[in-house]
Amino acid sequence: MNFQKICVIGLGYIGLPTASTFAAHxxxxxxVDINSQIIETINQGKIHIHEPGLxxxxxxxVQSGNFKAATKPEEADAFIIAVPTPFQANQxxxxxxxxxxxxxxxxxxxxAESIVPFLKKGNLVVLESTSPPRTTVDLVAPILARSGLVxxxxxxxxxxxxxxxxxxxxxxxxxxxxxxxxxxxxxxxAGSDLYATFVKGQIIQTDATTAEMVKLMENTYRDVNIAIAxxxxxxxxxxxxDVWEAISxxxxxxxxxxxxxxxxxxxxxxxxxxxxxVESAPELTPxxxxxxxxxxxxxxxxxxxxxxxxxxxxxxxxAALGLAYKPDVDDLRESPANExxxxxxxxxxxxxxxxxxKPDANMPGIDMASSLEDALKDADAIVLLVKHTEFSKLNPVxxxxxxxxxxxxxxxxxxxxxxxxxxxxxxxxxxxxxxxIIHPSHLPRTASAG
Numbered sequence: 001m002n003f004q005k006i007c008v009i010g011l012g013y014i015g016l017p018t019a020s021t022f023a024a025h026x027x028x029x030x031x032v033d034i035n036s037q038i039i040e041t042i043n044q045g046k047i048h049i050h051e052p053g054l055x056x057x058x059x060x061x062v063q064s065g066n067f068k069a070a071t072k073p074e075e076a077d078a079f080i081i082a083v084p085t086p087f088q089a090n091q092x093x094x095x096x097x098x099x100x101x102x103x104x105x106x107x108x109x110x111x112a113e114s115i116v117p118f119l120k121k122g123n124l125v126v127l128e129s130t131s132p133p134r135t136t137v138d139l140v141a142p143i144l145a146r147s148g149l150v151x152x153x154x155x156x157x158x159x160x161x162x163x164x165x166x167x168x169x170x171x172x173x174x175x176x177x178x179x180x181x182x183x184x185x186x187x188x189x190a191g192s193d194l195y196a197t198f199v200k201g202q203i204i205q206t207d208a209t210t211a212e213m214v215k216l217m218e219n220t221y222r223d224v225n226i227a228i229a230x231x232x233x234x235x236x237x238x239x240x241x242d243v244w245e246a247i248s249x250x251x252x253x254x255x256x257x258x259x260x261x262x263x264x265x266x267x268x269x270x271x272x273x274x275x276x277x278v279e280s281a282p283e284l285t286p287x288x289x290x291x292x293x294x295x296x297x298x299x300x301x302x303x304x305x306x307x308x309x310x311x312x313x314x315x316x317x318x319a320a321l322g323l324a325y326k327p328d329v330d331d332l333r334e335s336p337a338n339e340x341x342x343x344x345x346x347x348x349x350x351x352x353x354x355x356x357x358k359p360d361a362n363m364p365g366i367d368m369a370s371s372l373e374d375a376l377k378d379a380d381a382i383v384l385l386v387k388h389t390e391f392s393k394l395n396p397v398x399x400x401x402x403x404x405x406x407x408x409x410x411x412x413x414x415x416x417x418x419x420x421x422x423x424x425x426x427x428x429x430x431x432x433x434x435x436x437i438i439h440p441s442h443l444p445r446t447a448s449a450g
Contacts, residue, residue, distance in 0.1 A: 015082035023061035050330035095282035158191035161215030181211025227291035233261035233431030243431030264336025266325030314348035322386025337385035396423035
């Protein structure tokens with residue numbers, strides 16, 4: 001197929017990089033978003049999210065005239081839906097007494113409905129939003145049929161999941177393998193023709209529901225593996241073992257690759273996608289369900305760790321470093337770090353959080369520091385929640401000059417225990433039961449052994 005103009009609906013972490021990349025390869029692109037402020041920002045050649053290389057790509061695309069943004073779609077050769085699929089607020093499913101989260105598909109529904117007035121014979125529609133199995137055929141196709149056209153006969157319809165890593169999106173969009181699932185083989189081929197515009201990785205064609213399941217399987221696999229790592233961290237804490245040492249030794253086995261524990265699992269993929277399987281087939285997913293429950297409970301385990309380190313949380317001032325769901329990104333969606341901070345506050349602690357990648361974030365219920373120094377100034381303890389590179393590089397000797405805090409809780413294995421101990425801190429590690437067996441020589445120099 002020949003694509004002269006495409007319409008990308010949803011200009012977030014996936015839609016905006018995708019739109020600007022198509023524009024960079026000579027296709028006219030209309031980016032659509034319901035947020036008028038985002039539209040204004042993009043049309044000025046600016047961006048509203050942090051992603052290395054994205055600003056330069058958007059600026060070039062806008063300046064070339066190939067890319068513009070608007071609040072409503074227009075006629076095009078292809079339409080790409082890249083809108084969020086979060087959870088339904090305060091709505092849950094139930095099966096045999098177990099409750100599970102439900103996908104909120106309103107944005108996908110609205111995006112599909114917005115295409116209907118502009119859909120023509122021969123068009124291609126691609127859903128990229130991560131969705132429960134059969135969304136393409138059971139939700140999107142019937143909506144588009146309101147145009148009087150039939151998917152697979154009059155126009156092409158496909159599902160193609162994004163499979164990129166935040167922080168490397170601009171490169172991985174081009175280099176990663178791409179799965180295209182069509183409602184017919186011809187639809188899969190049309191999708192393949194579209195993405196071949198810029199994709200250098202392998203493009204694999206399949207059916208739409210298989211493509212939906214592939215994306216969910218990838219993230220569910222990781223979620224289950226993180227869950228076992230988090231359970232290992234709890235066991236190591238109970239048995240007086242350093243889980244980080246134990247994992248490194250276990251991973252010497254050629255067929256073992258245990259992932260790292262942490263304060264939980266966040267982001268709009270790994271912490272969300274497994275629930276789509278559970279929602280679609282709760283009777284078949286006990287392992288997936290319980291892995292999700294383990295990871296969702298990890299922030300509470302971290303709070304108990306902080307409480308043990310401090311003796312009590314009531315009135316304690318805590319500097320929380322990092323709110324993003326993973327290192328070196330500004331994405332705070334579904335972040336376990338946010339939940340840790342909120343729980344600490346509910347338990348009586350006075351928490352000041354510093355997130356260098358989103359310093360101006362407005363987080364309800366969270367006291368945002370204006371700088372690292374502001375967070376540390378009056379703190380009784382420091383909690384490392386995200387392994388941002390700049391946090392890993394902090395010099396404990398210099399930090400000791402900026403705060404009276406001498407207790408540090410590292411939940412992500414970001415700091416060297418000996419370096420912080422030598423600088424006068426007592427450092428507690430998530431999953432390190434040994435760190436709670438405190439020899440008097442390990443106490444801070446400013447503390448009294450009695």
